[in-house]
Amino acid sequence: MVLWFLIATVATAAPRDQGLPGEFDFYVLSLSWSPTFCLTHPGNEQCTGKGYGFVLHGLWPQYARGGWPASCAPQSRLNDEEMDKGAAMFPTRALLKHEWAKHGTCSGLEPLKYLDKTDTALGAVVIPPQLQPFNTPPSLQAREIEDLFRESNPRMGNHGLAVICKGKVLSEVRVCLTKELAFTGCPRSVKSQCRSGDIRIPTQR
DSSP states (O other): OHHHHHHHHHHHHGGGOOOOTTOOSEEEEEEEEHHHHHHHOTTSGGGSSOOOSEEEEEEEEEOTTSOOOOSOSSOOOOOHHHHHHHHTTSSOHHHHHHHHHHTGGGTTSOHHHHHHHHHHHHHHSOOOGGGSTTOOOSEEEHHHHHHHHHHHOTTSOTTSEEEEEETTEEEEEEEEEOTTOOBOOOOTTSOOBOOSSEEEOOOOO
């Protein structure tokens, strides 16, 4: 019983080990479906009638064996120039600061270079026209969302992204990229997390 507890504790804690800056295997570009976030955070700055569809959640260093480094030392605050640059990509400055502290510090890059990398990653992924804000069907299956992304990004491959749901509602799409930001296959640790059948795609109000 004690052994099982120790194994469970290690398995739970492992993905959030601090890690060392720059020591990781690939990136995940996480794109959040803003209308779903706004269902539970209606007062957030992101949700004040801006009509977002997919927004940048973050560019996350990941381990091929599973898990990711987080909140790497030394921690540093973004200066005004860095904040202004990041604010052009992230939906809120609060999210920008959080993502830099948790994930950006583990990239091994200075803030401006990490933000340049994030901007390049965003530009590498084409959002399907069927999943643009105010142009979305009320529901799709997760595999249909995957197919739409692959059609719009022919180099992505069959295992290059994961669709994430909250219950039966679309929450995020996560795209796997090499350190050089080329599309790459996702390992088993990055997989779609949606129930079978149709999932709801809320629209911005």
